[in-house]
Amino acid sequence: MLRSIFTFAGLLALSAAVPISQGPIVSSSSLLKVVRAPMKLPRSPLVLDTRETCTITSGCQGSAEEVTGDTDDGSTWGLQITNSGDEAATYFLYQNSCDCMPYKYITIQASSTSFVALSTGFQGRIVRGTTEMNLDGNSHRLGTWVEVNIGSDGTAWGNISLIKGCDGAATIAALDSTGVSTGFDDWLLDGAPDDAYEAKDNGVKVIKQTEALDDANDIIYASRDYLAGKLGYTKAYIDDHHGDPVICSSNNRLAITFYKGRT
Incomplete structure (x- = not known):
């Protein structure tokens, strides 16, 4: 997700309230301003009740x-896609702006890897989930997002985002000769402050989102500060205002590993 544009005065005010990112930035901001524009996940003015019935929009699958x-x-x-957990898990691929229904989904056995072919132009996320919840026609955005962009020029981009919450660890790596990777394998779902938790729509408790759904400037400090304190800002997007933890793969192939989580 791209950073929002602020006035100078707004930046000064924000810097007083937000911890400064520690560690090096993964990619140059000047490059990301160009190539990451398609990865922007448009925000609609949605209420926090994610059970609100969705409307299938043009370009989205029914x-x-x-x-x-x-x-x-x-x-x-x-x-x-590798399931590094100790039991079978189902993963859902969503296209950007299509929150009502996944594009594809796949169940992978524990300690196993499966390949999902994608066409040029896929931009979206891969998340943990269940068929009972994720196929019910409603929006379920709470949890760890692995964001990917399969580029028309043969270059894929990817990152881990915890802006919509954290339901477990994940990593993403290039499958070209560079072998670059980002993400984390830390277990973060225990030990957070009470007000940093929120239940998924099936009742499973995970770390809540770090920003209000319709306003990137409305920081939810309990979850944001907990995650930033554990990971810093170089392994995953914690909010829209720190770091650029994005990698690319020159052959449009990426390896994603999901670790044990809560679905």
């Missing part, structure tokens, strides 16, 4: 495609 794993020949564009 039903999700279940996949069992595509053949990986080493050059096909897409994602290698």
